[in-house]
Amino acid sequence: MKKLGIIALALMLILSLSACAKEQATDTPADGTAEIALITDVGTIDDKSFNQGAWEGVVAYAEEANKTYKYYKPSEKSDDAYLTSIDLAVKAGAKIIVCPGFLFEVPIFNAQDKYPDVRFIILDGNPHAGDWVPVVKDNTLSIFYAEEEAGFLAGYAAVKDGYKNLGFMGGIAVPAVIRFGYGYIQGAEVAAQELGLADGEVKVKYTYVGNFDATPENMAKAAAWYNEGTEVIFACGGAVGNSVMKAAETAKTKVIGVDVDQSAESETVITSSMKNLTKSVYDALKLFYDEKFPGGEIQVLDATVNGVQLPMENSKFEKFSQADYDAVYGKIVNKEFEIVGDQDVEGPKEIETQKVAVEEIN
Amino acid sequence: MEYVIEMNHITKEFGDFKAVDDVTFKVKKGEIHALLGENGAGKSTLMSILFGLYQAENGDISINEKPVKINNPNDANDLGIGMVHQHFKLVHNFTVLESIVLGKETTKNGFLKMEEARNKINKLSEQYKLKIDPDARISDITVGMQQRVEILKMLYRDNDILIFDEPTAVLTQQEIDELMKIMKDMTEEGKSIVFITHKLNEIKAAANRCSVLRKGKYIGTVDVSVTSKEEMSEMMVGRKISFVINKDECTSEEPVLKVQSLTITNKETKKDKVNNVSFNVNKGEILCIAGIDGNGQSELVQGITGLLPLTSGKILLNNEDVTKSSIRQKCIAGFAHIPEDRQKYGLVLDYSLKENAVLQTYYEPKFQKNGFIKFDAVKEYAKKLIDEFDIRSSQGEDSVVRGMSGGNQQKLIVAREIDRDPDIIIAVQPTRGLDVGAIEYIHKQLIAQRCTGKAVLLVSFDLDEVMNVSDRILVMYEGEIVGDLNPKETTVQELGLYMSGTKRSVYNEA
Amino acid sequence: MKHKLKFSLMNSSWGVSFISAAMAIFIGLLFGFIILLISNSREAVPGFFAILQGGFADGAKGIGDMLYNAIPIILTGLSVGFAFKTGLFNIGASGQFTMGAFVAIFIGIKWTFLPGHLHWIVALTGALIAGALWGLLPGILKAYYNVHEVISSIMMNYIGMYLVNILIVKNIHDKIKNQSLPVAKTAIIPKAGLDKIFETNNMNIGILIAILAVIVIYIILSKTTLGYELKACGLSPTASKYAGINAKNKIILSMLIAGALSGLGGGLLYLAGSGKYLQVVDILAPQGFAGISVALLGMSNPIGILFAGLFIAHLTVGGVNIQLYSFAPEVIDIIISAIIYCGAFSLLFKNIILKINKRSSRQEASK
Secondary structure: HHHHHHHHHHHHHHHHHHHHHHHHHHHOOOOOOOOOEEEOOOOOOOOOOOOHHHHHHHHHHHHOOOOOOEEOOOOOOOOOHHHHHHHHHHOOOOOEEEOOOOHHHHHHHHHHHOOOEEEEEEEEEOOOOOOOOOOOOOOOOEEOOOOHHHHHHHHHHHHOOOOEEEEEEEEEOOOOHHHHHHHHHHHHHHHHHHOOOOOEEEEEEEEEOOOOOOOOOHHHHHHHHHHHOEEEEEEEEOOOHHHHHHHHHHHHOOOEEEEEEOOOOOEEEEEEEOOHHHHHHHHHHHHHHHHOOOOOOEEEHHHHHOEEEOHHHOOOOOOOOOHHHHHHHHHHOOOOOOOOOOOOOOOHHOOOOEEEEEEEEO | OOOOEEEEEEEEEEOOOEEEEEEEEEEEEOOOEEOOOOOOOOOHOOOOOOOOOOOOOOEEEEEEEEEEOOOOOOHHHHHHEEOOOOOOOOOOOHHHHHHHHHHOOOOOOOOEOHHHHHHHHHHHHHHHOOOOOOOEEEHHOHHHHHHHHHHHHHOOOOOOOEEEEEEOOOOOHHHHHHHHHHHHHHHHOOOOOEEEOOOOHHHHHHHOOEEEOOOOOEEEEEEEEOHHHHHHHHHHOOOOOOOOOOOOOOOOOOOOOOOOEEEEOOOOOOOEOOOOOOOOEEOEEEEEEOOOOOHHHHOOOOOOOOOOOEEEEEEEEOOOOOOOOOOOHHHEEEEEEEEOHHHHHHHOOEEEHHHOOOOOOOOOOOOOEEEOHHHHHHHHHHHHHHHHOOOOOOOHHHEHHHHHHHHHHHHHHHHHHHOOOOOOOEEOOOOOOHHHHHHHHHHHHHHHHHHHHOOOEEEEEHHHHHHHEEEEEEEEOOOOOEEEOOOOOOHHHHHHHOOOOOOOOOOOOO | OHHHHHHHHHHHHHHHHHHHHHHHHHHHHHHHHHHHHHOOOOOHHHHHHHHHHHHOOOOOOOOOOOOOOHHHHHHHHHHHHHHHHHHOOOHHHHHHHHHHHHHHHHHHOOOOOOOOHHHHHHHHHHHHHHHHHHHHHHHHHHHHOOOOOHHHHHHHHHHHHHHHHHHHHHOOOEOOOOOOOOOOOOOOOOOOHHHHHHHHHHOOOOHHHHHHHHHHHHHHHHHEEHHHHHHHHHHHHHHHOOOOOOOHHHHHHHHHEEEEHHHHHHHHHHOOOEOOOEOOOOOOOHHHHHHHHHHHHOOOOHHHHHHHHHHOOOOOOOOHHHOOOOHHHHHHHHHHHHHHHHOOOHHHHHHHHHHHHHHHHHHHHHO
């Protein structure tokens, strides 16, 4: 019983200190206020993916328009922790909060009611109560991307550049990943037709590895594909890309990156199937400050608004030129191809192809 | 008269506590000067000041009549002061030669020059009759040999003032006799010796003069040849101590404990640590197992009490076979065990006195109900033991045992074991490391138990204890019983012959 | 008399524990403050006070968040501390926690046939049993085969983590988020109005269950013969053997109870209804390791652990709040780790104080 008070007393000590702190805090209001806030999802701010892409958009706009900005990191990966971070951002004066990723769906569903005067931008997700029924309030903007178009560009460019043995390694079969994959196959098909290749001359190995992690298993799988003759793998699943790049570095083969420009990650990355995160965040913020915030909308950003692209300046193509890129991009904008998405067919083999032989590996 | 050491009015404080309080200590050239005192009297502190391990707050030191300042052991060494510590500071896998030279190597161009050292050591060992094998490894030689190595270390460094800190604690009688002779030889060569001890026999045998400390204070210096042991012990303890233990004859022929053909094999070495040992302990008898440490006594006791598994043999208590019983069952059947290592086995050091008082009885209905300990009952019981057995500690039954003195720790164990009203008390080295008062007390308790009809099995390495307390002596040598002696008819010297394996009377009780 | 007063605080055992815990915390805070100064000297002072203020900055909600964060680490702390009292280093709290969490979620999702008021109780009990089994195995290995519990329980951490990953994917996988599915509403621990009091959805009677666990463990350790035996085995295996205590049983029992505590912690966290799901990742549950710090800071005393857990949770909440100032959120993790790290030194300080005390008490005894 004697030890009862050990830490209790220690705690009291701290509390008495913090009592003084309270006064201090009101005297000198925190000057860390920020109008534009971003909440990171599980990763760090420099995750070379969603956090970073969105954050760069925040920085670009805020620097240009001279607004205060800041990012917050939740204490753990749970809906409540995300909401707590949103609370904190609002407390620090946020007028608009950028939330990169579908992990924010449930927290924003709650936050958009709790803070009607604050605007929310959620990337790749729709607010819902946990039941997948989208509820986008007037103070929220949901942004999606036309991944099938981004994938189409990657597949088209790869075949045009002379690759015939392609691979697609998706993370988990979520809609966005599926769209990338289907677009990739269709892009390859179109390019093969344009080049007049024989039927089945372009081969695509297609799989979902079942995770978004850099694991030895993923690396072994990629290495095996490369060993069997695959020349380039579209690594479409977060950190799965790291595993594939490692395998490519050993096998002296190529990789296509995803989401953001991953050319800096590895020499083996010939191009990246990009969603224009930075630009979309920048545009949304600009609309907000121009008082034209499209609240309540669910936007799908496609080629017509420059929502997807290949980073041509950092790509390592040998034959595929900027002119080729511009040409095909224009056709996509004009909807000249009928690109099927995840809702349209059951699986990659269902996609109608002649020149491209798809081998689905489970 | 020329003094080699003069320590005047030395005071050493630890915080507010004066470990050494205004002590004056003078050693003449060429004498053996005993420094006598109980544990904690300040002997070691005083010598540590002389050896440079501590700095005194007050007082001054002169060596060879020159005032000196000793800041560390190197200073002491430069002044010719050497010390043999109670616990030898030797590197186990060094050879004897390397150990002696260590720290004082002669080198040439960075290479060791061992031949010179070897010659010097051989010469010294001959001169002082310190027989050693320079190439043996420390781990392979006996404790007595290791002590010789320590002594040679001092001589090799040309030390003239030699401090021996309780040097006889680890030695057999023969070795002690030899050491005394070596010490005398050294004084004849002009060396001066300080001999720290609390054993009066040895002072009588070897020392010229004796200074006594008690509780940090200087009591006096006496000429050993004209002072009796009783006078010296009175100076040391501050009251009269009786050395003669009065015992009435009360041994019966009724065996309490029977040990039959006990063998215990060491699992790693496959050696028999206890080899076919049989004996009985009778009612009202103190049976003592004598022998040099490491001849299987510890294993024998651990085997009997159940701490070690038996290879073969039988144990009977009051004619009931308890060979296969668990420790707890033996405890309930009437075993009491005062273990060799009281801190390791006898006590949970971080438990309080009262918690240790019920170490084997906490589960009995008087101390628990439905799995909850009755702390009031435990407390009362501890208080009872404290009163009856005069256990002293700073916070009574709530004292943490780790903070208690060794003597009081041992008293607690003795109290607990005796109070359980056992049939046989097995006590191993029950007085080791204790001061004279506590030793006297524990001996009295053991004898009192014997007189109430209990049997006592006592294992001891201390020959005085063996001779004084026991009714019968068994000598153990290399795992076997080699002698069955009557303390009234034998001598320490004869015991020593048995203990060293020189003599053996075949013994087989079964 | 004056002399006595001077040492009275240092001599009593709780006094020593208090001083050493306070010293450890103080040094940790100092270290944290230095980091703040380096990263942003202008706002270091208000930022530092935001950490100190922790859960008390936001009224009831802040306290609610603090309690929510404290629940799992109090239980893993208890788990580690309890085993430690028995002389066992349960480094496997992480695996036991994960197993408990999985079984709780599994029952929460699949056993919807249970009546509502029983569902969460069964799920929590399942968590308790799963954790206990995960602790039992290293206990048996230690008792009968002398396999060191640190080695075996580390292995059990990994086995637990991978096994749970497999089991989630096979049974209760949310493919899109690569995590477990949400549990049924009936499996969520009742809020009993605590969510209203603390104005946060996080709060439920889990905190009461945690406190109950603390009390039960406290009673076992300090009032029962079982506790007496367990502690004796921990403090001196040799003396408890001498006393006839069956050490093998005690080791197994101790690991069993320790595992159950961690498992319960897992259940309490994942059934709290805070929108937290078991992730399919190759990462050991950090709560298990936080438990080691909590146990060290609380000196393995159940009551100490309760407060240590609250304290660390308090800092965690403070760490979120410090984002109001211009500090990179990553700096906060460093500071909290530093404070916890120094907290682990409380034992060291205790030993130092005891050493000083020993010296001074030796003098007193001889006076």
